[in-house]
Amino acid sequence: MNYDIAIIGLGPAGCTLARLLSPSFKVIALDTKLQTEDEGFHKPCGGLLVDDAQRSFVRQNLNLPADILTDPQIFSVKTYDLQTKLIRNYQRSYVSFDRHKFDLWLKSLIPSKVTILHNTLCKEVRRIIDGYQITYIDENKTEHNITTQYVVGADGANSLVRRMRYPQHTIRQYVAIQQWFTDLHPNPFNSCIFDNESTNCYAWSISKDGYFIFGGSFPKKIANEKFEQLKEKLATQGFIFGKPLKTEKCLVVYPNRFGDFHTGNENIFLIGEAAGFISASSLEGISYALDSAEILSKILNSGNPNPNKCYYQRTIPLRLKLYSKIVKAKLLTTPLWRKLIMKSKVQYIEQYWIT
Numbered sequence: 001m002n003y004d005i006a007i008i009g010l011g012p013a014g015c016t017l018a019r020l021l022s023p024s025f026k027v028i029a030l031d032t033k034l035q036t037e038d039e040g041f042h043k044p045c046g047g048l049l050v051d052d053a054q055r056s057f058v059r060q061n062l063n064l065p066a067d068i069l070t071d072p073q074i075f076s077v078k079t080y081d082l083q084t085k086l087i088r089n090y091q092r093s094y095v096s097f098d099r100h101k102f103d104l105w106l107k108s109l110i111p112s113k114v115t116i117l118h119n120t121l122c123k124e125v126r127r128i129i130d131g132y133q134i135t136y137i138d139e140n141k142t143e144h145n146i147t148t149q150y151v152v153g154a155d156g157a158n159s160l161v162r163r164m165r166y167p168q169h170t171i172r173q174y175v176a177i178q179q180w181f182t183d184l185h186p187n188p189f190n191s192c193i194f195d196n197e198s199t200n201c202y203a204w205s206i207s208k209d210g211y212f213i214f215g216g217s218f219p220k221k222i223a224n225e226k227f228e229q230l231k232e233k234l235a236t237q238g239f240i241f242g243k244p245l246k247t248e249k250c251l252v253v254y255p256n257r258f259g260d261f262h263t264g265n266e267n268i269f270l271i272g273e274a275a276g277f278i279s280a281s282s283l284e285g286i287s288y289a290l291d292s293a294e295i296l297s298k299i300l301n302s303g304n305p306n307p308n309k310c311y312y313q314r315t316i317p318l319r320l321k322l323y324s325k326i327v328k329a330k331l332l333t334t335p336l337w338r339k340l341i342m343k344s345k346v347q348y349i350e351q352y353w354i355t
Contacts, residue, residue, distance in 0.1 A: 001131050003028045003115075005300070006148040008122045008134075008161050011043075013272025013289035014154030015106035018114050020060070020297035028115040028146065030122050030136055033103075044178035044215055044248040046206040047099035048190075052287035054095065060294065062109075068101040070208045074190045076349065079342065082195040082233060083335045086342045089349050094190075096208060125151055125164055131267070150307075151268045152296070154289075157251040159274035162262065169262040171276050174201055175223035176252045176283070178215030179244040183207050198230040200333050201254060201283070205239065214241065217252055217283060255280050255326055261319045263312045269296055275315075277322060280329035291318060 003026050007014045010031035018029050047070065049057075057064070073096055079088045110116060119139040126133045131149045138144060153161025157173060188207030193216070195203070203216030214234075218226045231241055253276055255261065261276040263269065271277070272289035279285065295314050296307075304310045331337040342348075 001149050002026075002146045003148040005150045005152060006030070006132070006134055006146065007152045007154055008125075009153070009155030009159075009272075009274070010107055010110075010116070011103065011154060011156055011272060011289065012106055012286050013274070013293045014152070015103075015110060016060075016290050016293035017152060017154065017271060017297055018110045018116075019106075020294060020301075021114075022301045023111065023113050025300070027113070028117070028148070029110070030117050030120045030134075031107075032119065032121055034119050043099060043103070044176045044250050045099040046178075046190075046204055046213060046215065047097045047102065047208070048206070048284075049095040049097060050282075050284055050287055051093060053284075053290060056287060056290035056294065060290070064095065064097065064102075065105060068097045068105055070096045070098055072096075072188050072207065074188060074207065076190070078189050078191045080191060080193045080234075080237065081335075081338055081342055082193065082197075082237075084339045084342070086339065088342050088345070090347055091349055092190075096206070098209075122155070122160055125161055125268075127266075149267060150300070153264065153268065153270045153274040154272050154293070156273045157253045157278075159270065161268065162270055162274050165268055166262055166264070169259075171260045172254045172256050173220065173251050174199075174217040174254045175220050176215060176217045176250055177223060177227045178213060178248045179241075180246045180248075181212045181214070181240075181242050181244055183210055183212035184240045184242065185212060193230070193234065194333065194338060195230055195233065196333065196335055198226045198233075202333070203230055211245070212240070214239070215248075217254065220251075223249075252283060253278055254283075255322065257326070258319065258323050261315075261322060263308070263315055265308050267308065269308065269311055271296055277318065279322065279325040281325045281332060288318065288322065 005025050005027045007029040076089050077092050121137045124135040132151050134146050153159050191205045193203040199218045201217040206213045255276050271292040273285050277288035277292050299307050299310045
């Protein structure tokens with residue numbers, strides 16, 4: 001074997017695992033993204049760190065550097081139900097940050113002993129005696145092969161590792177679209193938008209560093225059309241868009257059943273969104289990426305003789321929690337239940353305006 005562990009993908013899950021693995025392992029990590037601040041792929045993510053992700057950083061003794069935080073820090077989310085015309089304001093203790101800078105920062109924490117290949121495309125993961133052969137294409141379009149004992153799929157919603165090794169374990173995918181505008185609203189705000197005519201998922205907006213970011217997740221075949229239709233509807237609700245400064249797109253998994261979560265077998269492990277670990281009710285995945293990577297690192301570092309079985313068992317609480325998010329999502333995306341929840345005013349905070 002050339003390597004003990006090969007990590008495919010360096011989002012929050014892959015970076016966390018690479019950082020937490022014992023230095024006794026010989027580790028390689030392949031990532032399709034460029035290691036630059038301005039160029040390359042930028043994930044369509046609002047960049048909000050929820051309580052669970054904050055707790056993961058506490059456990060791992062990490063502090064967010066000031067230069068990735070954004071302004072303003074908003075502590076509420078205004079929820080719009082376009083079917084019933086209801087608007088409610090809910091307190092949320094999110095930390096707002098620049099997602100691309102966040103990803104680069106997580107990469108910078110990986111120990112130098114780990115071999116990192118940027119701008120590299122994993123092409124194939126093939127079973128061989130005692131391990132796996134990985135074929136990849138580097139930044140010069142040259143093909144290479146390596147061998148490894150363990151493979152970790154941390155390659156997100158469209159995971160090649162999951163598609164190639166577990167084609168029977170498919171999971172529903174949507175397209176996330178996000179556009180950036182100059183923020184012309186008199187009062188910055190974060191919002192969550194439900195509109196069953198546009199999507200049975202949800203949309204969002206975030207005010208950040210003088211920008212107004214609007215995004216949403218939509219069924220793949222009609223994503224662009226529904227995105228523009230929703231913008232037109234929200235313009236009548238006081239949303240100010242103007243000319244988009246940039247547009248970002250990517251696939252996102254939208255789990256629908258308990259079987260959508262798959263952790264791998266035969267020395268292959270899936271972590272983060274590749275395993276289906278993302279909240280169906282909010283599309284928040286950073287906390288589950290951090291948690292699943294931490295769980296797997298402890299198992300591999302301990303030298304457990306049956307790491308796949310142990311990883312499956314130790315992620316049961318994570319999968320049960322995520323299943324509760326599926327149930328919550330079904331309630332929130334059903335107009336009648338959503339209307340009842342919002343009309344109840346549970347956890348609703350009324351805003352007062354001084355004139």
